[in-house]
Amino acid sequence: MSFELTARERTSLVGFLVAVVAVRLLTLGAYPLMDTTESRYAEIARKMLETGNWLTPQFDYGVPFWGKPPLSTWLSAMSMAAFGVNEFGARLPSLVLLLGCGALVYALAAQRGGRDQALWTVPLFAVSALVFVASGAAMTDPALMLGTTLSMAGFWFAVEGPERHRRIAGCAFFGGLCVGLLAKGPVAAVLVLLPIGAWTLWTRSVASAWQRLPWISGTLAAVAIAAAWYGAAERATPGFLEYFFVGEHWKRFIEPGWTGDLYGAAHVHPRGWIWLLWIAAALPWSAGALVAAARRGSWRRDELRAFAADRWRVYVALWAVAPIVFFTPARNVLITYVLPGMPAFALLFADMWRPHSAHPGEAVEATTLRPAVARALAAGAAVPVALLAGLVVLHGRLEAERSQKALVHAYAAQRSSPGSPLVYFRDRPDSAQFYALGTAQRAPDAAALHARVDAPAGAFFAIRDRDLASLPPDDRARLEEIGSYGAFRLLHKPPR
Numbered sequence: 001m002s003f004e005l006t007a008r009e010r011t012s013l014v015g016f017l018v019a020v021v022a023v024r025l026l027t028l029g030a031y032p033l034m035d036t037t038e039s040r041y042a043e044i045a046r047k048m049l050e051t052g053n054w055l056t057p058q059f060d061y062g063v064p065f066w067g068k069p070p071l072s073t074w075l076s077a078m079s080m081a082a083f084g085v086n087e088f089g090a091r092l093p094s095l096v097l098l099l100g101c102g103a104l105v106y107a108l109a110a111q112r113g114g115r116d117q118a119l120w121t122v123p124l125f126a127v128s129a130l131v132f133v134a135s136g137a138a139m140t141d142p143a144l145m146l147g148t149t150l151s152m153a154g155f156w157f158a159v160e161g162p163e164r165h166r167r168i169a170g171c172a173f174f175g176g177l178c179v180g181l182l183a184k185g186p187v188a189a190v191l192v193l194l195p196i197g198a199w200t201l202w203t204r205s206v207a208s209a210w211q212r213l214p215w216i217s218g219t220l221a222a223v224a225i226a227a228a229w230y231g232a233a234e235r236a237t238p239g240f241l242e243y244f245f246v247g248e249h250w251k252r253f254i255e256p257g258w259t260g261d262l263y264g265a266a267h268v269h270p271r272g273w274i275w276l277l278w279i280a281a282a283l284p285w286s287a288g289a290l291v292a293a294a295r296r297g298s299w300r301r302d303e304l305r306a307f308a309a310d311r312w313r314v315y316v317a318l319w320a321v322a323p324i325v326f327f328t329p330a331r332n333v334l335i336t337y338v339l340p341g342m343p344a345f346a347l348l349f350a351d352m353w354r355p356h357s358a359h360p361g362e363a364v365e366a367t368t369l370r371p372a373v374a375r376a377l378a379a380g381a382a383v384p385v386a387l388l389a390g391l392v393v394l395h396g397r398l399e400a401e402r403s404q405k406a407l408v409h410a411y412a413a414q415r416s417s418p419g420s421p422l423v424y425f426r427d428r429p430d431s432a433q434f435y436a437l438g439t440a441q442r443a444p445d446a447a448a449l450h451a452r453v454d455a456p457a458g459a460f461f462a463i464r465d466r467d468l469a470s471l472p473p474d475d476r477a478r479l480e481e482i483g484s485y486g487a488f489r490l491l492h493k494p495p496r
Helices: 007-026 037-051 071-083 087-113 115-126 129-134 141-160 163-183 187-202 206-212 215-236 240-254 273-281 285-296 301-309 311-327 335-352 371-401 405-414 430-435 446-454 465-470 473-477
Strands: 058-060 422-425 441-443 459-464 480-485 488-493
Touching (some): 007 087, 007 115, 007 371, 071 087, 071 163, 087 129, 087 141, 087 335, 115 335, 129 141, 129 273, 129 335, 141 163, 141 187, 163 215, 187 206, 187 311, 285 335, 301 311, 405 430, 422 446, 446 459
Parallel strands (some): 422 441, 422 459
Antiparallel strands (some): 459 488
């Protein structure tokens, strides 16, 4: 199944991949942390670093964050300790984690078809839309993706790889499960065991899979490591386990608009919406795959039999669709839920769409750049180019409309003394806390706001446009407007 790239193609693909990684690295700090997800996780990590409490992630000071395990928070906190409390420090772990996924994709593709196959596959993976976006976002999903990819790669090498790799591959499989449990929880095990179980049944490899991995000792080790944190978290903040396992892993899945969500808003979509999210996540390659499928119309029976007999293609196909199938019945879904299947889709897509000569057996010159490679480079370049163009065109709007960075910086520039706090009326976005280093306060209702306005000390107020009309006229008359930042107005009440 191997094929050869030309010298020019190798150079072009390596240069393209280096450029993609460089663009992602250099833009990590080029735009603000977005509300709500990104700034929430960045602020949780900043609080962890500030307070020194590495056991319990905190949503507000003293308020535990029970929504996710702490692996990504640990990594972002450590990164900010090294590179500062800023966007770059918060986002860098996601890029490193997805570089790790890329290395595993390379190893799997090389085992399938040699180094040229790997060199062809990795750039396609790197510029899949969701992969590229997630590699520069502060969120928990890149850690989950590394865990599931490590487990799926470990299983394949343990069962189908050479004997000399079996022990380390088994360790990788269970290590990936442990990473997943500390990144997102039991869903990691489901997204790994679902495709593996289906593949072993399809290929009648149950006995081989059982013999070639240390299932009992590996499972005990992975569970024991993860359970150490889960147990400590429950002791520190009783109620965590019930909320996390029953709420986040059951009610979120089966209850559209689940009202028990403490940290975000439920996302209610039609069942099957995850398939449309996958199409967006896998662009531009999903579009290419759908166009190719439409042109082809149908497969011949012998082609279907050949696909079904190819253990590798069946494996990566099951891996690719496992998250989509699992979340098909759910209505509370996000686009990031398809991320664990993206490495497999890149492996399958690259394996089925490869450069070839114009005629079978025809030699390809070393200086040739075949049409498939040229099209891949052109389509893939659209993703980083779109990011760069968006940053140039939308940078100011992002700081004002998708983040509180512009407002907080305006407040800092206007503040004459540390005794003039920034107070948000009703809503206080998480990015306000991050950029104000945890000092942004909140007035939950009109009475609390009046008390702040009536106090002798000066203060600054951030109020949504829609809430201005609900202010008492006397309070509104005492506030001097400084500027408008997206949906918020920044106002100042001078000291008496």
